[in-house]
Amino acid sequence: MAEPAEADVGSHPEADPDIAHDLVGEPQDGAGAQAAPVFDAPSPTAPVKVELLAGPSAGPRPQGLELDFPLAPPRPDGTVVEAAEGLLWARMPMPMGLDHINVYLIRDGAGWLAVDTGLALPHTRELWEHLVSTALGGAPLTGLLCTHFHYDHAGLAAWMQERFDIPLWMTLGEFHTLRTLWAPSPAQIPAHQARYYHRAGLPAERAQALFDTLRQDRFVSTAPATFRRVRQGDVMTIDGRPWQVLVGEGHSPEHACLFDAERRLLVAGDQLLPRISSNLMVSSTEPEADPLQRWFLSLDRLDTLPEDTLVLPSHDEVFRGVHRRTRMLRWHHQRTLDRLGERLIQGRAEGGCTATQAMSALYPRLRGPMDEILALGETLAHLNWFLAQGRIARTLDDQGIHRYA
Ligand SMILES: [Zn+2]
Numbered sequence: 001m002a003e004p005a006e007a008d009v010g011s012h013p014e015a016d017p018d019i020a021h022d023l024v025g026e027p028q029d030g031a032g033a034q035a036a037p038v039f040d041a042p043s044p045t046a047p048v049k050v051e052l053l054a055g056p057s058a059g060p061r062p063q064g065l066e067l068d069f070p071l072a073p074p075r076p077d078g079t080v081v082e083a084a085e086g087l088l089w090a091r092m093p094m095p096m097g098l099d100h101i102n103v104y105l106i107r108d109g110a111g112w113l114a115v116d117t118g119l120a121l122p123h124t125r126e127l128w129e130h131l132v133s134t135a136l137g138g139a140p141l142t143g144l145l146c147t148h149f150h151y152d153h154a155g156l157a158a159w160m161q162e163r164f165d166i167p168l169w170m171t172l173g174e175f176h177t178l179r180t181l182w183a184p185s186p187a188q189i190p191a192h193q194a195r196y197y198h199r200a201g202l203p204a205e206r207a208q209a210l211f212d213t214l215r216q217d218r219f220v221s222t223a224p225a226t227f228r229r230v231r232q233g234d235v236m237t238i239d240g241r242p243w244q245v246l247v248g249e250g251h252s253p254e255h256a257c258l259f260d261a262e263r264r265l266l267v268a269g270d271q272l273l274p275r276i277s278s279n280l281m282v283s284s285t286e287p288e289a290d291p292l293q294r295w296f297l298s299l300d301r302l303d304t305l306p307e308d309t310l311v312l313p314s315h316d317e318v319f320r321g322v323h324r325r326t327r328m329l330r331w332h333h334q335r336t337l338d339r340l341g342e343r344l345i346q347g348r349a350e351g352g353c354t355a356t357q358a359m360s361a362l363y364p365r366l367r368g369p370m371d372e373i374l375a376l377g378e379t380l381a382h383l384n385w386f387l388a389q390g391r392i393a394r395t396l397d398d399q400g401i402h403r404y405a
Contacts, residue, residue, distance in 0.1 A: 053341045053391055058334035065328050067274050067321040070310070076100045078130040083318055084265055084310065086239060088135065092118030092127055094152060098276075101152045102314050104267055105131075106258075107239050111142035114166075115258070115267055116314060120155035120221030128160065145169040145230070147269030148252035149178035151219040153314065158224040168227045169236075171247060173254030175227045182223035185215040196284035199402045200376060201354025206369075210376075213369035230256055243267075248302070250295025251278040264309045266322070272302055275316045277329050281377030282384055292333060292385040299326040333382070336362065340382050344392060344404055352395060352403030355380055 074081040076091035076099075083089040086107035091100045104115040118124040132141060141164040146154040154170070157178070161168050170178075189211040197207035230236065232247035236258065246257040248271040258267040270278045280291045307323045319325070343361040347353030359372075359379040366372050383404055386392040395403050 055391055057338045058331050062327060062331055065324040067319040067324060069317045069319050071318050073317050078127045080135040083312055090131060092124050094119055098315060104312055108142040109239055111140040112136055113142050113238055114144045116147055116153040117156035117160055119152050119219050124156060141166050143167045143169060148255040149174040154178055155219055155221050158222045161224055168224050169230050170227050171254035171256050172229055177253050179223045193284040196287055198400055201356040201401045209369045210373050248298035250280050250291045250298055264306050266305060266309050266311045268311050268313045270314050272311055272325060273313045273315050274319045277332050279374055279378060280381040282380035283377055290384050290388045291381045293388060299329060302326055336382055348405045352405035354401055355383060
């Protein structure tokens with residue numbers, strides 16, 4: 001994907017996870033082909049001083065950050081790869097651009113603890129049945145840990161609890177977000193959501209299209225009713241080994257990773273993916289959120305892990321190179337901020353640009369409402385970061401639309 005406009009995106013709360021990834025994809029080398037920014041002189045009426053945007057820029061794409069991929073992935077058909085002793089890697093197919101999710105099984109005494117579920121589709125349920133009866137040799141599942149609430153990770157949580165009679169481990173934030181979003185959508189767009197789109201400068205008919213898309217989400221399934229809570233800093237003892245719970249934010253409210261310090265294994269969920277960057281989204285539920293700041297802080301936390309940690313991510317391949325990857329992800333978002341800054345400076349002559357206008361500049365090739373949902377959320381995440389840093393200003397114009405400059 002040489003398209004230089006992209007934020008890559010992982011799954012999003014209310015959206016199909018695929019688009020995310022497809023929407024944008026990691027910026028490839030084409031990124032460098034962009035023309036040098038032209039900084040328009042601010043008009044006398046521009047609401048904010050240019051220097052507010054001053055700040056570090058991404059600079060050229062860093063070199064030498066290639067990751068090591070030591071293992072060939074399993075096919076998404078119920079076969080497994082042993083990623084480490086007592087740690088199995090399997091894949092569940094997904095009918096979308098991002099065509100799979102990795103799930104893991106950690107040996108737990110005579111049985112196995114499952115990590116993440118795959119989408120709530122009949123075929124995924126069949127594959128779990130197949131996995132348990134073949135790859136696990138009939139050994140039971142002892143529990144399920146869902147790293148976060150997104151449907152590719154937790155879509156089958158309630159079914160697996162019931163079918164295999166196992167407990168579900170999640171953080172409080174993820175469990176309750178899953179419960180909340182499971183509730184049926186109202187028929188009409190709620191006021192807070194309408195305001196979110198309106199303030200972003202999105203015309204009403206496009207806002208309606210996004211709302212209709214969210215309402216028709218194919219992957220909403222029954223939410224689990226009970227869970228066991230994990231927290232940042234907890235240690236889960238699995239088969240006699242201590243696994244630390246590391247919580248990340250930005251992509252989801254309270255995303256759990258599991259880290260085995262002795263063997264240097266990180267079950268990373270979507271908190272550290274090797275080829276795509278996870279969607280960071282400001283939603284209508286929390287319009288003033290600053291997920292990018294939370295994401296950067298979470299990358300700092302991951303940087304405390306050894307570089308040679310074997311990372312077991314939820315998408316693409318198992319890899320080594322924690323620090324190389326966090327560095328690339330920081331660069332990616334910094335570059336998005338640079339491009340956004342250029343657009344904001346251009347917009348100053350018109351009294352500031354709207355979030356929708358900024359989105360069109362960052363993501364010029366959106367393919368439909370789901371792309372637009374993710375792109376708008378990602379654009380707002382970067383705008384809110386600038387705001388929180390005091391580098392731009394936001395005003396409400398006489399039509400009730402936010403203008404950023
Ligand atoms: Zn996710």
